[in-house]
Amino acid sequence: MQRRHRRANAGLLLLLYEIFHVGLQNIPPVTLGVLALNIFLFLNPVRPLLEVCISVDEGFYRKSWQRLLLSPVHHADDWHLYYNMISMLWKGIILEKKLKSIWFAYVIAVFSVLTGVVYMVLELMLAKILDDPSYEMNCAVGFSGVLFALKVLNNHYNPGRVSSVFGLQISSKYACWVELVAIHLISPGTSFSGHLAGILVGLMYTMGPLQKIMKACAGGISSFTDPARPRDYYSEYYGYPGYQYRTPRSYYDYTGGLTEDEQLERAVQNSLNER
Numbered sequence: 001m002q003r004r005h006r007r008a009n010a011g012l013l014l015l016l017y018e019i020f021h022v023g024l025q026n027i028p029p030v031t032l033g034v035l036a037l038n039i040f041l042f043l044n045p046v047r048p049l050l051e052v053c054i055s056v057d058e059g060f061y062r063k064s065w066q067r068l069l070l071s072p073v074h075h076a077d078d079w080h081l082y083y084n085m086i087s088m089l090w091k092g093i094i095l096e097k098k099l100k101s102i103w104f105a106y107v108i109a110v111f112s113v114l115t116g117v118v119y120m121v122l123e124l125m126l127a128k129i130l131d132d133p134s135y136e137m138n139c140a141v142g143f144s145g146v147l148f149a150l151k152v153l154n155n156h157y158n159p160g161r162v163s164s165v166f167g168l169q170i171s172s173k174y175a176c177w178v179e180l181v182a183i184h185l186i187s188p189g190t191s192f193s194g195h196l197a198g199i200l201v202g203l204m205y206t207m208g209p210l211q212k213i214m215k216a217c218a219g220g221i222s223s224f225t226d227p228a229r230p231r232d233y234y235s236e237y238y239g240y241p242g243y244q245y246r247t248p249r250s251y252y253d254y255t256g257g258l259t260e261d262e263q264l265e266r267a268v269q270n271s272l273n274e275r
Helices: 010-022 029-043 056-061 067-073 078-099 101-129 144-157 172-186 192-206 210-217 251-255 260-273
Strands: 162-165 168-171
Touching: 010 029, 010 078, 029 067, 029 078, 029 101, 056 067, 056 101, 067 101, 078 101, 078 144, 101 144, 101 192, 101 210, 144 172, 144 192, 162 172, 168 172, 172 192, 192 210
Parallel strands: none
Antiparallel strands: 162 168
């Protein structure tokens, strides 16, 4: 394995600082595992980037299918790693709590592979429509496609919110689309197709058949909980037959009227802003 020999990795150091500032005990296990895997492979890449990146030429024509697994967890440089993993940290804390760890790990694995597949389809379509074979050679690495898919999920499970995209207050419903265009305009070198592929995969899960297919494939495994109906232990009681449903009298006093997700989001934001 090739190791990265660099005098300074400011992005990596800042990422490690943020992770330890949030606290390892406050990061769910699958999210922490994804962070650790990406950091490890940044320091100890399996192969050079040109041998792990995904493209139509390498993935489809040359049948190098292992790139579907390798390309999401390799990054071009330390700042590429930093921005992707900070986004993963935030989204993982929220979504892993919502979906539960085993299902979240399943989602990450499926999204990682499927995003690469959709990316190749988009690049192949561009090559054919524009009659430009260079699109078949475009090679992409990084976790950002998966993050765009997770952004769609986060907006789906937390509707009606407002997100800040480069200082603009945008409805969460449209935030991923605005961010897609804004990133491409500000950083033309980023993979527009890769990010778009992530959004499409997220929509396939929230609005299409992907979630049902995943449930069918995982059928019979009791460890998989139903991600569509996470239990809220503050508002429901699952106990003995005949147990009368009731809402705790002092719920508002303890929570200030915030939901569990809003409490967690505020706690993480406070932790990140205290430095």
